[in-house]
Amino acid sequence: MTKSLNHVFFLLLMILIIGSGCSKTEETKDPFYSPPPQADPFITAFVSDLNADSISAYTTLLQNMQPRFMLSENRRAIAMFIRNKFIQLGYPAVQVDSFYLTSYYNDTTYHTWQYNIIASVTGTTSPDSIYVIGAHYDATLNSGNPWIYTPGADDDAGGVASLFELARVMKTRNFQSKSTIQFIAFGAEELNMDGSNNYAQKAAITGKKIKWMLNHDMISYEPSSVQTDWKVNIMDYANSTALRMNAQRVAGLYTCLGTANDTTHNKEGDSYNFFLRGYPALFLISFSSTPHYHTLQDVIGNCNFNYCREVTKLSCAMLVEQNK
Ligand SMILES: [Zn+2]
Numbered sequence: 001m002t003k004s005l006n007h008v009f010f011l012l013l014m015i016l017i018i019g020s021g022c023s024k025t026e027e028t029k030d031p032f033y034s035p036p037p038q039a040d041p042f043i044t045a046f047v048s049d050l051n052a053d054s055i056s057a058y059t060t061l062l063q064n065m066q067p068r069f070m071l072s073e074n075r076r077a078i079a080m081f082i083r084n085k086f087i088q089l090g091y092p093a094v095q096v097d098s099f100y101l102t103s104y105y106n107d108t109t110y111h112t113w114q115y116n117i118i119a120s121v122t123g124t125t126s127p128d129s130i131y132v133i134g135a136h137y138d139a140t141l142n143s144g145n146p147w148i149y150t151p152g153a154d155d156d157a158g159g160v161a162s163l164f165e166l167a168r169v170m171k172t173r174n175f176q177s178k179s180t181i182q183f184i185a186f187g188a189e190e191l192n193m194d195g196s197n198n199y200a201q202k203a204a205i206t207g208k209k210i211k212w213m214l215n216h217d218m219i220s221y222e223p224s225s226v227q228t229d230w231k232v233n234i235m236d237y238a239n240s241t242a243l244r245m246n247a248q249r250v251a252g253l254y255t256c257l258g259t260a261n262d263t264t265h266n267k268e269g270d271s272y273n274f275f276l277r278g279y280p281a282l283f284l285i286s287f288s289s290t291p292h293y294h295t296l297q298d299v300i301g302n303c304n305f306n307y308c309r310e311v312t313k314l315s316c317a318m319l320v321e322q323n324k
Contacts, residue, residue, distance in 0.1 A: 039253045043320050047254050047313040049169045052305040055312065058085070058161035059220065060300055062137065063153045069146040070138040070188045071103065071110050079115035082137060082185045085164055086119040090171035094119045099198045103191055114187040116195050119167055121181040123323070129179035131322065132213040133166060133315055134196065134270050135159025136189030142294040153300045154290055158220030160185050162312040169316070177323040179211065186270050189217075196270030204277040211322075212243050213281040214315050215271035221290040222307035231258040231287035232311050235266040237275040244282055247318060254317035255310045260287045284311055 062068070065078050079096065086094040095118040103110045117137075123129060137160050139152025151157075163183040170181070186195030203210055222230055232251065236244035248259045266272065266283050274281035286307070292298040 037249060037253055040321070042324065043254060043317050046169070046173060046175075046320050047316045049173065050165055050309050050312050050316060052309040054168065055158065055161045055165050055220075055308050056300065056303075056305040058164045059153055059157045059303065059305070061085075062157035062160055063151050063300055067146060067148055067150045068137060068139040068152055068157075069150050070114065070140075070190055071105060071112060072147055075112070075138070075187065076115065078137060079117055079185075079187060082117045082160065086117065086167060086183070089119075089164060089167050091119040091167060097199065099194075101188060101194050101198075103188075103194070105191060114195060114198075116187055116199050117185040119163075119183045121170055121175065121177045123179040123181075124176050126179045128209050130182055130208060130210045131179060131319055132182045132184055132210055132274070133163060133216065133319070134184040134186055134213060135163055135216040136186040136195060136270060138187055138190050138195075139298075140190040140294055141296070144296060149296065151296065151299045153298050153303050154220045154286075155218050155293060155298055156189070156216070158303055158305070158308050159216035159218070162216050162219060162308060162315075165309075165312055166316055166319075175320070175323075177319075179323055181319055181323065189270055193270055193273055196273040200273040200277045200279065203279070210274065210279045212240070213271055213274040213279055214247075214318070215269050215274075215281065215283045216311065216315065217269045217283065218285045218290065218293075219311040220303040220305060220308040221286045221292070222288050222304040224288070225304075227256045230256060230307055230310060231260050232314065233260045233262050233285050233287040235263045235269075235271075235283035235285065236261065237263075237266060237272070237281060239275060239278065240280040240282055243280045247282060247284075247314065250317045250321065251314050255313045257310050257314065258287075262287075284314070286311075 139150035188194040271281035
């Protein structure tokens with residue numbers, strides 16, 4: 001090759017390199033590029049329909065059903081009340097998933113029927129894939145007589161109320177979900193998390209495709225009225241780190257909540273039974289720890305339903321983002 005041909009070749013090469021550099025966009029130039037997070041207006045509008053007064057009203061109804069101790073005689077009546085509420089909200093096919101349980105409490109053995117109540121939005125394209133939002137409707141006391149009065153407003157009437165509110169908004173918006181969404185009010189949580197154990201065990205045996213589960217348990221306690229103080233503790237498990245990081249992102253986009261990740265108590269809620277069967281799950285709980293836990297003071301007057309609405313917005317945004 002002659003010297004002059006070398007020059008021409010070099011020039012052509014430079015033009016190619018510079019030209020190709022200019023035509024590349026930011027995304028293709030940097031393999032780690034991700035666009036700045038932006039809220040989807042559809043989801044923002046969706047979650048803004050969630051109403052704190054509705055959540056408060058549903059919680060009051062549940063607090064007034066007494067007692068809500070899982071061994072007391074009225075447990076079926078409470079389960080039927082929850083079933084009927086879902087029917088009123090537009091879910092006529094609500095399932096009463098019952099199971100027979102042997103429990104031990106104060107040195108006595110009890111044999112009872114227990115009930116998980118399941119309301120579903122059937123998926124339009126992947127009905128076999130399921131997203132679960134759960135809360136438990138039974139309540140207890142650490143001291144005192146739970147057979148008489150167990151208000152359990154924050155633990156966990158507020159969680160069940162948040163399911164009603166999610167179900168209400170999805171129905172009024174006529175949300176056509178790609179996958180199936182199940183709102184599950186679990187029975188028999190307080191002694192041994194038996195409701196969720198029964199559901200998750202049956203799901204694993206029958207090969208149900210549960211994509212993830214979010215547990216709403218104690219999401220209505222927040223003493224501060226200053227929104228910038230509000231935080232939700234997102235407890236994850238060994239198989240749900242990515243889901244927790246996604247929840248943190250969604251919280252930043254669609255709620256006013258800060259997030260924490262203190263997993264100290266992650267085995268003490270229904271989500272744990274999903275983790276044990278290999279399903280990714282998160283336990284959502286107020287970051288402010290309540291002094292009213294399992295006491296007679298766990299009443300609606302000590303709840304903050306504007307705060308509960310924000311946690312509900314988080315789950316709602318995650319469901320809608322995944323299924324719109
Ligand atoms: Zn609870």
